[in-house]
Amino acid sequence: MNRDMERHKEFSRRALMLGVGKIALFSTLAVRLGYLQVFERQKFTTLSDKNRIGLRLLPAQRGEIMDRFGAPLAVNKQDFRALLVPEQSDDVEDTLARLAKLIPISAEEKEEIMVEIDQHHPYAPVLVKEDLTWQDMAKVDLNLPDLPGVSTEEGQMRSYPLSTATAHIIGYVGRVSKAEMTDDPAMSIPGFRIGKSGVEKKYDEILRGQAGEVQSEVNASGREIRELSRTEGKHGHRLTLTLDSDLQMQCQTIISQQPSASAVILDAHTGEVYALCSHPSFDPNVFSSGIPADLWEELLADPTNPLTNKAVAGQYPPGSTFKMMTALAGLESGAIDVNSRVYCPGSWMLGNKAFHCWKHQGHGSIDVVGAIRESCDCFFYEVGHRVGIDALAKMARRMGLGEKLDFDVPGEGAGLIPDTEWKRKRYKQRWEQGETVVAAIGQGYVLATPLQLATMAARIANGGKAVKPILVRSIEDEGSKIPDWPMIGINQAHLDLVHKGMFGVVNDQRGTAYAERIKELPFSMAGKTGSAQVKRITEAQRAAGHASAADLPWKYRDHALFVGYGPVDNPAYAIAVVVEHGLHGGSAAAPLARDIMLAALKRDPRVISTVDDAEKKATQDKLKDKN
């Protein structure tokens, strides 16, 4: 231990020497700091003041958004604005009061300006008023000597030419909230705006561009003496969407016939969305310049949810539009074939529990084509029961239901396709057979968005190609973003049977939407109606003859749905329409779908050319006959 004692002593001695060295070094730091902060303070304070006015940001122009033909959907328009640097004003209140004599500044606006001044550094310019007329700006400019700290500037405002028709899908821009702040220097530009919803939000970084910067030497009163360096900003990229703005407007007008509805129409082969609408809507131009609080409250309180993009975020039980999934699951698994028939007496028994068909007197003996055409519930109860929920769920997922579709607009709903595993995880319960039967007609747990239903219709129509909805056609000069879709691998013969059923729905007298068929030849459409229960009808109500939902209050009425495609041979478009609380798919949703489909077909050069061919052929035939 002696040995260690000796070492310990040596160690302590040397540690002491090191310690003295450290104290010396630390003292050097303290002295240096004191020197900088006490003796050189004045010099550095001047330098610091000089510094802080030397940086000016040049806003970048936001990328424009175009439709597939180059028509503008979101553009920038010039505006004039007044700014205020609080530090340069002796009395901010007084300056604002004098400014208010020249241009209208409400008490509310003034309050907002004062809040903004409190939140920012006194040397940062604050936006006082934007969207000034040229006259107003000239008035302010003329009086600048009496308005210390005020300056005017030419800026750009976002404008949406289609207004309400594209409010949901394009979205709008707004002032940056605290939570949205990033380290992008552009955020500190007064009046800077970022995308708040829709494409504007999803593609914000691409649209935003990069702010430029000017570094300049300035004197104490803030006047630029010379520019030291300048980095030019980069304007945002231009986006070209797959939308057809004319069709989008027509679509919005058509669905406005109902109090609350949404519709999606897309190219059945590529997935390009031609129109996607949600009604009621709002004016995004008002939103871009700042939403008045009372309007915002009103929109939030509206039971028809004008702020929600129902085509993408709305999740509804698909009802009978789901029956194609049940049919395909049955056909693909071999549980049924083209000849299988089920007898429908008006209800179907599982044990001692009765499941009712919508048609009380029953459909009699019916096959798969007839069951789709006439929407026979009993047939699909039986098929669902035979294939089981897991096979049913698998088919639905292959056709695009139950999962998000990576769509180019935020807020996409995932829908829900239940199976045994889902129920075990979600409720820790075994799956009941009765739930399979309900799911087979698209009720119970099953949920889908209109976007998913349109995708499903497209996959049926295109012969089983796994398309997904696409909204952005290209970014600036990059090439087209549309991929080649893989095949799902469904037997064409089985799809043909479904096509036959869907043809019958609209074009056969027994079909549930025969009244809404396209009568204008040679245009055509196939489809499937559906209605989704919002409120359960109890056995007691049924007995009391309360089966009709029409006398329920609006918000408890069934949703009306329609999915379809057209033209019937060689489909070009797939469509889905959901009318909230519209009662019956055939009467409420089908006419809207028909009008939208007809509008799309009439605009499509591919379809028109076949019309011309048909006409030519007819004339030729006539001439031949004459000869």
Add this chain to the structure above:
Amino acid sequence: MSTGRGVGQDHLSVFEKLQLISWPLLILITLVAGVGFISLYSAAPGSVHPWALSQGVRFCFGMVGLIIVALIDIRFWMKAAYPLYVIGILLLIYVDIMGHLSLGAKRWINLGFMELQPSEVVKITTVLALARFFHASTSEDVRNPLYLLAPLFLVLVPTAFVLLQPDLGTALMILIVSAALFFLAGVRYWIFGVVIAGALALMPIAWHFMHDYQKKRVLIFMDPESDPLGAGYHITQSKIALGSGGVFGKGFLQGSQSHLNFLPEKQTDFIFTLFTEEWGLIGALCLMGLFAAIIAYGYFMSLSCQNQFGRLLSMGVVVNFFVYVFINMGMVMGLLPVVGVPLPMISYGGTAMLSVLFGFGLLMSSHVHRDVKFTRRGLDMA
């Protein structure tokens, strides 16, 4: 010696160890970290995102780690010294190779939840290895210059790999801390004289091997005003920020230099500048006082150790911490060239904070086990 509360016993229960932990030191460390959160909050600016919150979470994990390291027997750390040293070197080689493959300076490994910088790891493992080596040597051994070749090798291997990255700041830190350990172990004074003279003579050669940006930084350090908008920008702006802060500072969240982005890397290397601009000379002296208190505390803990391993390990950790603080502060004040050394516990960054806390864990472990006796090879004294 072995009286009361388990002091002097070879095997302590966890409860006894917890009682032996020096809680005042932990409080001092937490206070410094608190200054760090305030500064990161201000740098954000005025938000816990993206820095203050994640730094706070790391600090909490680091403190738990510190206590766990402190509770582990000092004899375990002695046995683990060489294996950990080897692991540190392997990690360094790994990033050197990866960096070479990706054609650039790569200094970290992505662990998913954080980015691990092996150069920070070897700072501590080299101290461990040296402490173990000198623990086993007698006073006569260390007076023999030839005997020192082996420990010198222990130092030069990690230094060389760190230089390859290239990370001049860390390489210098390893050398300085190692030199302090050689000094404390009892190496003769004249040897240091020779080495320092040799280093001065070798400087021109080192200059030749430096990267352009490193040369530039040294030149600008000599004369920062020569290039006020280019590379001298960092130093000039930092001095303006410090100087304009004055005695009382510009006030919390009011640092115009920092918030207008005149100050570069305000959340990492230049965070002391941001803090001082806002809190003034008074704030800066308080912070330096906290650092000094931590170092002084570490000193007494080291000196009260009854074994050479614990003493050297503790002092190595303390010197490492001191060098961090000194280089960073000297750098932002324009006393030292800008070499990219963070301010420990304050700068944003995971590995630096965790390696410093791990170091303090080892310091604490030698304190908790200060009376444990073991032989030159680290075995229990029967």
